[in-house]
Amino acid sequence: MTITGTDIDTRTLTLGFSPCPNDTFIFHALVSGLVGAEGLAFRERLEDVETLNRLAGEAVLDVTKVSYGATPHLVRNYVLLRSGGALGRGCGPLVVARQPFTAEELAGKRIAIPGRNTTANLLLRLFAPGAAAGVEMVYSDIMPAVERGDVDAGLIIHESRFTYPQHGLVKVVDLGEWWERTTGLPIPLGGILARRDLGADTIRAVDDAIRRSVEHAFAHPDAWKDYVRAHAQEMDEAVQRQHIDLYVNRFTADLGDEGVRAIHELFARAGAAGIIAEDVPSPFL
Structure with missing residues (x-):
């Protein structure tokens, strides 16, 4: 216009x-x-x-x-x-769950993701190529879904990285930390x-x-x-x-x-x- x-x-x-x-x-x-x-x-x-x-x-x-x-x-x-x-650094997406499990176990889990084309999902696919296709949700709905047991784990972004402990959740892997360690970038x-x-x-x-x-x-x-x-x-x-x-x-x-x-x-x-x-x-x- x-x-x-x-x-x-x-x-x-x-x-x-x-x-x-x-x-x-x-x-x-x-x-x-x-x-x-x-x-x-x-x-x-x-x-x-x-x-x-x-x-x-x-x-x-x-x-x-x-x-x-x-x-x-x-x-x-x-x-x-x-x-x-x-x-940036120290600001990557996290995979969280109700109970801890190893990163190797991601392939067998039902994981909520904030969108198919998000950078977070791309990083998850690079980190765990064998992981199943995620369950797409609006990012703000992911932690409640994990907390309720609707999914096994959640891929969280934005301010969720500060608040997930309030939902009784634990970190499985920090994908940003993995990226920085493997690329130096x-x-x-x-x-x-x-x-x-x-x-x-x-x-x-x-x-x-x-x-x-x-x-x-x-x-x-x-x-x-x-x-x-x-x-x-x-x-x-x-x-x-x-x-x-x-x-x-x-x-x-x-x-x-x-x-x-x-x-x-x-x-x-x-x-x-x-x-x-x-x-x-x-x-x-």
């Missing part, structure tokens, strides 16, 4: 991200108009990550957060931005895509605007709190702060060379395992 103003034409782009504290922290300044790009406005759509993966598969949104695990399937229509993503969890047909100039402007939105959030620590609180699944402010501190870091403003290497390594391992095509083109502009 284009809105004609007195001096410039403003193009409104749809922007998808999750209601998790790290995403609302990152995008608050952008969607609130505190930072921006000349000639562009943004209309947000907040969905869980697997819904965003699906919408990107249908090329519905102009700019969107997605799982890095889904990105190889989306590069025909989208390019990956350098800002706004979630990479940060774990790439989720990134921001922009439609190729926006054009290179607009894509670069969006990338720059998201970077400045991240910088604004760090520089103005009280500005985003109400927005984060309004959308958080976990309402405890201490958990919200833990979540932001864990998932928003130096890679969020810019991937840097190390972040780019981590993404390419994830794709290479998935290709070698036959999970994705081995000749996926570079996702970057």
Whole structure:
């Protein structure tokens, strides 16, 4: 949609991200108009990550957060931005259960997963190739399902890594820890895509605007709190702060060379395992 103003034409782009504290922290300044790009406005759509993966598969949104695990399937229509993503150390998905069991026993378990195309599920498939296809659920439903005994184990993401003991659950394996130990690289969890047909100039402007939105959030620590609180699944402010501190870091403003290497390594391992095509083109502009 284009809105004609007195001096410039403003193009409104749809922007998808999750209601998790790290995403609302990152995008608050952008969607609130505190930072921006000349000639562009943004209309947000907040969905869980697997819904965003699906919408990107249908090329519905102009700019969107997605799982890095889904990105190889989306590069025909989208390019990956350098800002706004979630990479880091000590922040990977966990497999949890009511009672402890060994990682080798995963193959025989019924495991709830937060989506077929999530990075978490890709990591699980790389770690335990013999594991059965998981039971897909919205991520916030996984721990209650494990607690009730509906499934044997759950693959948890986001703030669940802080709260699973409150559900009487124990950690079976930390997939991020495994990734870091075997690759020496940060774990790439989720990134921001922009439609190729926006054009290179607009894509670069969006990338720059998201970077400045991240910088604004760090520089103005009280500005985003109400927005984060309004959308958080976990309402405890201490958990919200833990979540932001864990998932928003130096890679969020810019991937840097190390972040780019981590993404390419994830794709290479998935290709070698036959999970994705081995000749996926570079996702970057």
